[in-house]
Amino acid sequence: MAATTVAKRTQSIDRILSELMSLRGVTSAALVDADGFVTHIRKDFEIDSDALGAAVQIMFGAATRSAQHVQQESTNMVVSENREGLMMVAPLAAGFTLALVADKNAMLGSIRFEVKETLPVLSRILGESASARG
Amino acid sequence: MASDYDAAGGLLVQSILAGDTKVDNRERLGAKVPIQLFQAMRLVALGSAMEDMIGDGSRALVYQAGQRLGNVLGGAVMPQAEGDLDKYVGLIQGVTQELGIGFVVIDKVDLDAGEINMHLDECVSCAGITGMSAPICNFEAGMVGGLIKTFVGRSVKAVETRCHAIGDKTCGVDVKIL
Numbered sequence: 152m153a154a155t156t157v158a159k160r161t162q163s164i165d166r167i168l169s170e171l172m173s174l175r176g177v178t179s180a181a182l183v184d185a186d187g188f189v190t191h192i193r194k195d196f197e198i199d200s201d202a203l204g205a206a207v208q209i210m211f212g213a214a215t216r217s218a219q220h221v222q223q224e225s226t227n228m229v230v231s232e233n234r235e236g237l238m239m240v241a242p243l244a245a246g247f248t249l250a251l252v253a254d255k256n257a258m259l260g261s262i263r264f265e266v267k268e269t270l271p272v273l274s275r276i277l278g279e280s281a282s283a284r285g
Numbered sequence: 286m287a288s289d290y291d292a293a294g295g296l297l298v299q300s301i302l303a304g305d306t307k308v309d310n311r312e313r314l315g316a317k318v319p320i321q322l323f324q325a326m327r328l329v330a331l332g333s334a335m336e337d338m339i340g341d342g343s344r345a346l347v348y349q350a351g352q353r354l355g356n357v358l359g360g361a362v363m364p365q366a367e368g369d370l371d372k373y374v375g376l377i378q379g380v381t382q383e384l385g386i387g388f389v390v391i392d393k394v395d396l397d398a399g400e401i402n403m404h405l406d407e408c409v410s411c412a413g414i415t416g417m418s419a420p421i422c423n424f425e426a427g428m429v430g431g432l433i434k435t436f437v438g439r440s441v442k443a444v445e446t447r448c449h450a451i452g453d454k455t456c457g458v459d460v461k462i463l
Contacts, residue, residue, distance in 0.1 A: 185344065186423075186442075205345040205346060205349040208342040208344070210342070211341075212341050213338065213342060215341075216338060216340045
């Protein structure tokens with residue numbers, strides 16, 4: 152893939168992650184590939200991105216398997232509500248997942264709405280890039 | 286606070302680096318176990334069983350587990366390597382050979398481009414395994430990633446590009462320094 156295309160794609164993804172970061176309470180937004188690597192991240196605090204990436208894939212994988220066990224088919228989103236905030240993980244194209252971390256000020260409804268709006272856009276960018284790699 | 290697994294892992298690494306040939310409470314059976322037992326742990330416990338529970342998340346978990354081991358082993362030999370990559374690789378080759386993990390061979394090092402390619406002959410995970418549809422040594426790829434990450438002090442992505450289990454003669458791992 153041409154370097155300019157990669158740069159353009161990275162720019163688009165970074166812009167989308169920055170927009171998600173502008174939502175109230177969101178402290179981190181990341182794309183994680185199928186192997187658990189964080190490929191793009193915007194964050195307000197220091198994170199061990201290797202550990203985050205693996206944990207996100209494990210979290211999503213466990214939820215997906217649980218859903219299958221109770222015949223609820225595919226998993227569209229996983230939300231973990233924690234004492235100090237929340238985490239939201241949603242699947243994208245080509246095995247990627249979107250992970251958001253938010254603090255206690257976050258409004259779950261508005262984040263969920265924005266994420267649902269954003270997923271097709273990110274999936275299109277990632278899908279195009281996967282096709283280009285062949 | 287360190288968990289019991291962390292503490293046990295620490296003792297294990299000390300024992301490995303000390304080259305202990307005797308293990309307490311293994312007077313009759315000794316320190317070695319059959320390769321099939323390791324492969325059962327790796328491919329069943331840390332493979333199909335994990336896949337059953339967490340699906341595709343198992344790839345990330347197994348890679349991370351390997352990377353953790355690579356970090357620990359790399360960290361333990363780093364002081365002796367004195368910042369010299371050749372020395373570091375030599376020490377790692379000694380440990381991996383001694384433990385029967387395999388023979389580590391470096392194919393290419395281009396630190397300016399952030400690329401290191403290597404292969405592992407007689408890989409402990411896939412020796413004797415054939416007919417798979419994709420490489421299965423994600424743990425070893427993670428371990429290589431952890432070793433390189435420890436040396437360069439940056440995040441890396443290691444990918445298994447060749448595997449005996451899919452018909453290659455050796456297991457190849459390409460490392461990209463991020």
